[in-house]
Amino acid sequence: MKAFDLHRMAFDKVPPDFLWEVALRSLYTFVLVFLFLKITGRRGVRQMSLFEVLIILTLGSAAGDVAFYDDVPMLPVLIVFVTLGLLYRLVMWLMSKSEKLEDLLEGKPVVIVEGGQLAWEELNHANMTEFEFFMELRLNSVEQLGQVRLAIMETNGQISVYYYIDDEVKPGLCILPDKCIERFVRVPDEGEYACIRCSHVLTLSAGEQRLCPRCKHPQWTKASRAKRIT
Structure with missing residues (x-):
């Protein structure tokens, strides 16, 4: 040949x-x-x-x-x-x-965000990473999870998002790319902070170093109160 x-x-x-x-x-x-x-x-x-x-x-x-x-x-x-x-x-x-x-054969819809908090265990069971899910939310003009009343992963892989009205938006985890988020193990100021992993929001004191009571993750970021711009 x-x-x-x-x-x-x-x-x-x-x-x-x-x-x-x-x-x-x-x-x-x-x-x-x-x-x-x-x-x-x-x-x-x-x-x-x-x-x-x-x-x-x-x-x-x-x-x-x-x-x-x-x-x-x-x-x-x-x-x-x-x-x-x-x-x-x-x-x-x-x-x-x-x-x-x-x-x-079809599967069931999975609730991924409820009441502004990420159901991270359900997200892992759905074989989807936080990065992929947050990208989907950003494409729906979501900046932080406190804007979301309910987010459901449908059986075809699409995400259905239901929003809070502006007056009901909660403090939540900012889902912008990592370079836009500052992370802390020891928080610098008193205020509301969101767990990087599970989005749980707590009020922490200046200098406090604490594990998330929900998922035991040590890193926090300042909770965002941004409202949706449509």
């Missing part, structure tokens, strides 16, 4: 005319995936549950094989799409009849 053989790298063992067949196969699989998404009524991946993403990945594998390999017939791939489409409809019907099955 000759290294850097451009003909081998471009065509391998197939004739150049096979490129037209690849184009036809790609169009065929595109139409099948498009029809499947139209049938399920989904407009994007962000709207899909874990089960639906699994279905799409399986379809993608079948579509990729038939698009690029000349020895993969096209009709069996159609049967794969039809079978998975029927499976999807069956599972959706079963989930409408069984709440336990729905929870198993």
Whole structure:
């Protein structure tokens, strides 16, 4: 075998005319995936549950094989799409009849912020870091957690945020990037401070060094009372 053989790298063992067949196969699989998404009524991946993403990945594998390999017939791939489409409809019907099955396949919404405080244990169980979650909140114009009455991670990974009105905003953990937040183990002044890890807010005296009573973390930052600017 000759290294850097451009003909081998471009065509391998197939004739150049096979490129037209690849184009036809790609169009065929595109139409099948498009029809499947139209049938399920989904407009994007962000709207899909874990089960639906699994279905799409399986379809993608079948579509990729038939698009690029000349020895993969096209009709069996159609049967794969039809079978998975029927499976999807069956599972959706079963989930409408069984709440336990729905929870198993779709998962449950998870409350991440309640009353201006971070439910950090729930966040860890949801396999999401504080950095990712805070980024999502910042994209929703949240500067500090005391602005948030309730934040829920939906089963499709999106974050639903419910806010306090301005008069009810609480002191909370500032969620701006680290370079915008000053951290303390021994607080310099008397005032309200928020735990860096779990967002618990306490009034501390000047020079006080204290572990968070909620999560035992030693670092604090000054609690923010900033209101939302919309």
